[in-house]
Amino acid sequence: MEVPNSLTSSRLEYMYLGHNNFEGNIIEPVSKLTNLTHLDLSFLNTSYPIDLRLFSSLKSLVHLDLSGNNISPASLSSDSYIPSNMAMLFLKHCGLKEFPNIFKTLKKMEAIDVSNNRINGKIPEWLWSLPLLHLVNILNNSFDGFEGSTEVLVNSSVRILLLESNNFEGALPSLPHSINAFSAGYNNFTGEIPLSICTRTSLGVLDLNYNNLIGPVPQCLSNVTFVNLRKNNLEGTIPETFIVGSSIRTLDVGYNRLTGKLPRSLLNCSSLEFLSVDNNRIKDTFPFWLKALPKLQVLTLSSNKFYGPISPPHQGPLGFPELRILEISDNKFTGSLSSRYFENWKASSAMMNEYVGLYMVYEKNPYGVVVYTFLDRIDLKYKGLNMEQARVLTSYSAIDFSRNLLEGNIPESIGLLKALIALNLSNNAFTGHIPQSLANLKELQSLDMSRNQLSGTIPNGLKQLSFLAYLSVSHNQLKGEIPQGTQITGQLKSSFEGNVGLCGLPLEERCFDNSASPTQHHKQDEEEEEQVLHWKAVAMGYGPGLLVGFAIAHVIASYKPEWLTKIIGPNKRRIW
Template sequence: MMHSFTEKRMMILWSLCLIFSLSYLVVVFPSPVKPLCRPDQRDALWEFKSEFYVDSLDGTYVETKPWSWRNNTDCCSWDGISCDHNTGMVDVLDLWGSPLSGPLRSNSSLFRLQNLQSLYLGSQNLSGIIPESVDNLKYLRVLSLTSCNFFGKIPSSLGNLSYLKELDLSGNEFTGELPDSLGNLKQLSKLNLATTNIGGNFPRQLLNLSELTWINLESSQFKGMLPSNMSSLLKLEYFDISGNSFSGSIPSTLLAIPSLIHLRMRRNKFSGPLEIGNISSPSRFKTLYLGKNNFSGPIPGSLSNLVGLKLLDLSFWNTRGSMVDFSIFLHLKSLTFLDLSYMNTRNVVDLNLFSHLMSLRDLDLSGINLKISESIHLSSSIELLVLSSCNVFEFPEFIKNRTNLYYLDISSNQIGGQVPEWLWRLPVLRYVNISHNSFSGFQGSVDVIQGSTTQKLDISSNTFREPFPLLPTSMMYFTGSYNQFSGEIPWQICELVDLDTLVLSNNNFSGSIPRCFEKFKFSLSILHLQGNSLSGIIPEEYISDSLISLDIGGNQLSGELPKSLINCSRLKFMNMEDNKINDTFPFWLSFLPNLEILVLRSNQFHGPISFIGDSLSFPKLRIFDISANFFTGVLPSDYFAGWSVMSSVIDIVNTLPSTFAGRRLEYYHNSVGLTNKGMKMELVGSVFTMYKTIDVSGNRLEGDIPKSVGLLKELIVLNMSNNAFTYHIPPSLGNLTNLQSLDLSHNGLSGAIPPELGKLTFLAWMNFSYNGLEGPIPQGTQIQSQNSSSFAENPRLCGAPLQVTCGGEKEEEATKQEKEDEKIEEQDQVRSWIAAAIGYTSGVVCGLTISHILISYKRDWFIKIIHS
């Protein structure tokens, strides 16, 4: 009993000792406590937040960084903030994707965070320039400023960030070249300058950066040849210069870099034959993108040595019409992506040849004549298949068993009959392009497509007719133009709640635009209904605020232009031609900051096209066609002073967005007619990025031709015929050095043809007929090559190509003196408009900055005026 009691006492004693020991450990070795953010760091962050406003109107920003920060809490716990555990100094600031707007100031409190090592400010609307004071953050290892709307020059002070390892400036609008100082960043391993508009030759300062492993210069404006000594980039693994204007041959020193794994050079101007044998480590190579260049000659047989290759693009290779040994590709067993599209080979290729590539997922053989046998065993893992323009006559049956297929393009072949019913049962099929064939219908019932997973469908340029198919509610892009559909536009289309693009152009639809289109008020970005027989008015509520492209030309629509278009701030393309719209000129369209193409031709528009004492400003407009209407009035002399894009060499690329599975797809087909060189022509697709035209012909405009037209130096077509313009032809037209077509016929112009026009070397077509012009026709190759009809019905005009000889020396001397006087007067006035234009261009930058604040107020005021 005593022994048991003693044991109990010992157990209690040991328990107390254990508890005491554990308590001692807790006291002596406390658990780590997260350090509090230093007050100076917290204040700097809080002030930095206050330097910007929120680019959001719906309140969704409230719980996003930095708007979720609370001033009375530890800033090291704030979303997007990380601190050094020893010092409490902020070392990471990650505000990527936050709704911040406003400039990054040179004295920003951001630069007080001097221990910052990683800074991420991507996908913001910061705008302005990157301040030189960025080098205050001298310990930065990572700097990511992607897609922040920065412009101007890249600051040379970036070269002072000697610890920098990663620099991402992609997706901005910089000008100039890369500063030489970036050659000082000896620790830099990753550089991303994609889509930055930086120009010039390849930046040779990069060759000094031997630690670089990753370079991306995609889709900027680089040109010239690559340096011959690329081998100094000893550690380079990833090199992407796609989408530039590099030319010449690929230096052998680049291919010989032993660490190189991924080489992307597509969409450049490289030429000549290619020697793949220079590749140092064939087994390491994973990516080789050489497509859409000017390479010529045979496909290098040494390609078969790249046994580790996964991605290969040799599209648009010029084989000079020779035969290609396609067995080269059979050795590349690891290929998952193969693009051989548009090789100009004479081969007829058996598709079964590629059945040995069992890992293949993406295959593009467009433009190659194919033989498709019934026993084909193409990889069952195929996900993307493009067989466009392959001279195929029957729908490929082997597709039926390709259950992984999500992308199918068999456009521009000669396939007829009905689209097979089994196609729509493929379980993951998302994109289908069967356009430009001879399909007449769909197998099965009218709802055969409705149960499919298809989101993007292009059936344009076939012979489809009734019944119109019921589409799946998941449909986002539908293009059915150039078919034979008739009757009213089916109301079932309005059930497509995610519809972004609807193209029903050039069918036989009649009736009015369905009232249910108001369901697309906030979703539809592309609406093309041109070339039908639609009638009625265009109700205000049908206009989607998200519109980028609107084409309803070639119908019988009437009434006024919907004033709700003023809300379409993204609108780039608007075509209303050949309708019965009866309205005054829509001055309020100048509030649309992105409008590039405006066509109002052949309607019943009337009244003046200018406000008294106020010039019209369309800073991004490239095509302006208001011909064949009833516009009247006099144009102010400075009318064209604010038309910036037509005055500069800046090209605005057609940026209507559509990206699917890494491939750029255009689900819209912009097209518009214009008169060029006296003939009607149609602009389609990428041609829009070249043409800069003005057509005001066939109206009742009067007075002088505005002298500010001479500012539009990039203009290609100018048509002011069939109006009531008077006085002299402005000599400032001689500044239009890119002009190819000029029509001033059927007006009341007088005086001489300015001799400056004889120096326009691109001016291939001109028409001055039916005016009151006089004096000698200027001498110049282009003018002398014109037909005499271009100068007809000007009784006092003389000289070649007319058969009328000019008068004596006195008359010529008087005419010459008159021209000199006019020239001096014109030069004085043009100088003043150039000054005005320069002032305007400078103002645009500031104006666009404050327009976000003012536009809503001004727009609402304007709408009230319109409706009052």
């Protein structure tokens, strides 16, 4: 890249060259553009380290992004000639091993991002004394504590503090009075969540998942928009303190030691979209009353002590207007499902509205806008594999009723859930036939109906489900020939074992002798075909826009599900 001499006095102020593969040294010609205020040179894949001192001529520069490049260590010292007006300096993914002292001299600094490096040790005390500092992102490093007293932090101007995925230990720090978002998940913080958090009235994000915190859930979460306290050792009950007009959208307290009942004050949370209380010791009946929440899309109650029926008393549809994911596995729910149970679900439409499942934090300033997102995550069991913390990003549907005491027939109305990609009804006492209407679930990728008391044949229509990657009907009372389609015969033998009457691939048992007619073994399927058509007609009766489904894009971090493992392998959670 060459910069003509005529441009040395150019009025060019903004230049974005990131994510390119320039040949030669481009830094020197860029340094001639003395009126630049915003410069993005991130991820250039240069073969040489970038020396920050080359930017000393850019006196007007306030925003510099060098993320993804190799930085000269000598140029990160405090005697560097970086422009003193610098307000935003991003050095993500630069392989840094020490916290850059260069920040100490930049008194106008507002946003610092050194995430995804290899920095260890303690955060320097002088950092919190920078008078205009609003955003600090140091996630995915190896910091283990704070230098000096954290009281300096309390009186700082920091509004967004991201400490996630480090090696911090001990008590949580007291937060700045101006704090808007605090993320400290995936550390080793201990002790109780400080009461002072209730005095931080601007707090919109509290993300403390995957630590070793003890004590109660704070009483003051009603107006915190995003709350993630997952995977700690919190005790007591979920506070009954949610007020009318609460702004909370996400509440995740899964994998703690919480007891008692679900707080009925959750009815005041009209903005609530995501509620996860899985893997606690909550003892309560199914919360039919939550259907009054107009935006609730994800509800996970698995691995608690819930009990009683999950069909409403009037034996009609479940009736949650926006529900996309319902995960109630490993409880003591009883009874049967009404024939209309799956009518009027959000997942009934193949045309789905997107559920982004995230809360965005904006850091606005005269030099641009920095956006950080906090994503909802959920445990799911997919294709028979355990995986943890899949982020709920797009728009499909999943249902897990496994490991309960449910009985009776599986309603044919299940075939209305056109957006369903995962269905787990295993380890119950369901009887009757496998619904023929399952053939209508064209998006289905995972189906587990194992360890029930199902009888009859496997519906022939299942072989037409082109996305079906995992199927298990083992340990039932099924008989007849296994449908011979690629999606079926490619399953493991174990998916069909424990059914003495089943035959055909992938089992070794052959179905027919020379005198038997194969059509006789499918007579039952033919007799039930009218019922399939009936449910297809019902499904067509629901107009577009009435019921929408949802999808799950998986960026794994870690929970303990067993059924929605699909796209990406385990990794630490990131905030991008």
